Amino acid sequence: MIDYVKILIKNLAPSTLEANPLLNFFDNINLSTGELKTTNRNGNKVTPSKNANYNGLEFKIYDTGTITLSGSLHKYWNSGAHNFNDFNIDALLLVLNDLKNKFGIIPNQCILKCLEIGINITPPIPTNEIIDNCFLHKTKSFEHKHNSDEGNYKQWVHSQYIIKLYNKALHYIRKGFSIDIEIMRFEIKYTKMQKLNEKGIFSLQDLINYGLHNFKDEVLKEWQNVLYFDNTTRIDTLSKTIKKRLLEYSNPNYWTRLINNKQIENFKNHRKQLKEITTKNSNNIQSSISKTINNKIDFLNIKTTQIDTLTILSKRVVLKNICRVTGINISMQKDESILLSHTGLKYYYKSDKKIFEQIKRTYLSKKWFNSNFEIQIKEIAHNIRNKSSNTNNKQKRIYKPTQLNTLNMLGI
Template structure:
């Protein structure tokens, strides 16, 4: 999930130690204000930039050090970053890098995170090239192609401190089949360039990157950012659409249509038309929803992997500045939207949802049948288990909600209206 990351420290002990690390060689600095080193084998993927301290025109030392690392590349022996990279793997890899650099655990809070990239590699059902061609806007900021030689790499400067990137990761490694990277791999990524923005993710120092809660927040952030993306389908199946719908979808395939909407005097015009566009496309043609589902699936898998090693100790050392790391990794999926009754992830549902409902139940039935089976056992009577799936969803969602809002009266009145009087009742 995490890739290029920059740590900044003014701790002179760390600076002096890394200045003499035997595996680094002098390289061209990014500006004349720096003295730079890169790893002798891995190059700039693992590099050090020392900010010069100058007095009376002479360099008298270094005021701070910037440590540039690429955890995902490190995980793959610096060959590629085209595969999955789970939170647990990221934690282990970052710890490994810092150990290699001879940074002590008690010094982790001395490394401030000032630059970070995080994202997911997804294999869409649609052709990645078509998907990227249809990416027009993040909110109302257009995507651009920085390098015309790389037409399937797009980015948008969302703010002065944040970039959104979307590109065909699989195309980068077509000439190295042994890496096993699917040619259709799509990467969606956020780059945060200022500490004041990074802290919004609960990240301040290297210590925070060793906490699984951090990755929960990053995953939720990726979902939230994807919701702001306008993704057009240039070749939808319109066989079931009426004339007006066909016309609107055909208009929506052109970026100029959306650009004009942005200039409308009503600020909600763009958003309302985007919602209308996605609704008409439906599930079959809605590439945006398909990718969102893939993101949710990937995050859900990461969460299950983390929970399989629950309460694994990672660090018990006392840190400087009176801080300590968490003695246990908290693996609860807390920072993603969760049902207030079941505790299950409901990120796939409409924003603001509090309880597992129709779309969430459908998701678990299709993607996590064992979880769905346990839900049926708890929230459906024997008789209702024989009903059609849609009616099962309805009754389950109602019983889930009422077990929180009014566990006795509401359930009884609901059953009286809908259940046969001889039917076995549900006890929560």
């Protein structure tokens, strides 16, 4: 659910980051004069800084000693490549742990300055059709935007936050990725921290403690605040008066005129009428999307207790009905099974997609991520077998048959 963040890092010495072999810092220097850059492209004064990038995150060390980090934690999870797949709570915790281990960045010392909470879903109808029929958010007109990271998107700007809506799949297809499903992205970008501070959220650690699942009501509320015209509305049985009204309602200019003329009560009444007509005579696309968002947020925030996302239990004691590589229960397979196989993978795909997705992330090469289901199953099982074989071979290299193994003598 978390995507873009901008954080101020406290109690971390600039020299620690500057000495880190994973980071290459560069100054913004005028090549003609040799002077440090002190103004941005708008001519506003800026504090000179050294910048470094790693896996989609930008580190900045200002001359004042201030350190900021900005970028997509979701992209970081994918080595900076993309953010169109699922990014659940376990993945987020893994990212934060990785930042701590590699750079000494501790969540309770990361003060939030900007935050995006969003959700990727597969909508019931084409994403572009949905976007085209989202007219207003509350009483705000939309803006069409484009940037190199997110492509084309629609947004509604409020004083403390921005609502963004775009076709995530289309953007990455244009970048060369193979995606065969619709992916709609809906997100809240908190540009001011007041709303978060009121929830007791000041740092990344506060955010984790608060719980991402507790943003579900807010995300759903903001989606319902979108004025959506449902193209699936059936008009055959409607009166001429209502048909005429629907024709007006289908035009975004009709709604913006009401707002611009300060006819707020009139606006509310007509919006209510649209809602009533849609509820009785359409496929209720907006409500259907709400249910999908609700279920997806629940799915992403279930912590899995069976699987260790850091080590996948590969070094633990082998127990009966437990895969010796993944540590996953394989009691649904044959009694003599020692590794998770096609049968077990298909079982988890149907009964516990959370576990399946985590196994997939760990044991499926990115080369096969967009292949069909049967190929994915085959490749995951193959990689698990290879992992087991490689571990056995390593053990044989370390402990030759003629070598005394103290661990075996101790029964370990």
